[in-house]
Amino acid sequence: MKVAARDLVHNVVKEKLARDEVALSMTVRLVRTAEIVTIAKTAGFDTFYIDLEHSTLSIETASQICMTAMNAGVAPFVRLSNLNSDVIARILDGGALGVIAPHVESAEQAKHVVRAAKFPPLGERSHGGVMPHMGFRSFPTSEVGEAVNNATMVVIMIETKEALDAVDEIAAIEGVDLLFIGTNDLCASLGIAGQFEHELVRDAYSKAMAACRKHGKHLGVGGLNAHPKLVAQFVEMGARYVSTGTDISFLVSGATAKAAVMRDL
Template identity: 55%
Template structure:
């Protein structure tokens, strides 16, 4: 089969391009594809499977990604390390983008782009036909260009070194978004858990200004328990919000129902 491949649309990138705010949920607990449909029904735009902070296998992760693809939820994966054995495999397996931890410099960001993007933008290795175009066969020059356009590169901003180089990092060709990891960044800044500290607000302000200067975006991470701060940073210009994990959502709802019953007894 020849021609231009009908690559799945990256709805997250489309919303960001329109200046809309993207709602994301994090998958840490779920081990099956139902979580993708739950995310859709709940109203999320995207989900990311967090391989950095749980024991999910790549196989489980990619099954969830393919399920999300098929219903219009953009599947991302936060990899445990920025290496080919993680990034290449989850992208070939169904992810439509990666979230890469602990990127500290423009050089490290460029190395990530090399692993994510096909030539000429990067050095990603060809992995054969993919679920992103329903396993159909197209000329490589067509699929490479289409996949480069459809695949998101999100780098974590969670170190002081990254903050000091934020303008250079977000300017790297191929990087789409900075996701501020508020927990780790605060720890690095010596203000662990102090999310109201002006240093965190200043970090968001600098990141947002840097992203705006090059037409890119900033995401809010690590503040799921702080609706007020998520609101504040979106009003400042952030356009992606990591709202929390499937585990925290389940635990919160379970605790509410258990408390309801105990209060009846009282």
């Protein structure tokens, strides 16, 4: 039986969003080995993103983790260290199923990310030969481009006042899949640092959700893992991607709780 390229690459996040289900994510900043994939899967996460913006992890390490995740049925994303086209290409060629682009404040910057992340005709990404997404099998270039484009997600972070002002234009761009609000940085940009319950935060989510609905995109919640009630409100509003915390915070939280129990004994 002949195997098609589209049969080999799947993105569980895209599939869940298409069914209007919530996709749960964790962030990888500490663990440098493939064990984090099994931990994420056992814990029940649909996806994780490797944070190259706020860690010392390398592209090589990210690639090894991403390839393991693809085979485990967990969608691997990478938050970019910068928006350079060569960085985006190397990360995606290495096995990521999506990039999360920080520091985007205009539609033009978002278009640049799409051009770098997507193969023609949607973008300008170069074909580099056999890919881990295809199990390193050889397929016609056109077939690979279509399959990988369909599975690859472009996630644009909305984390400044300027990005929020341009949110409708950013959401309108073909190839952008999800707007991901970095609530902590957005609060700082709006002059309300740490005030997650502030009306401006709710207004920001409402504005971003309206843009997503208008243009058929999805909304993500970030930076609110310590505020589950707020997360629930934004999910009720329509957000369907939720970042729940980092491997570092999970380790510290679990270790602290265990130490406290044992000390009480």
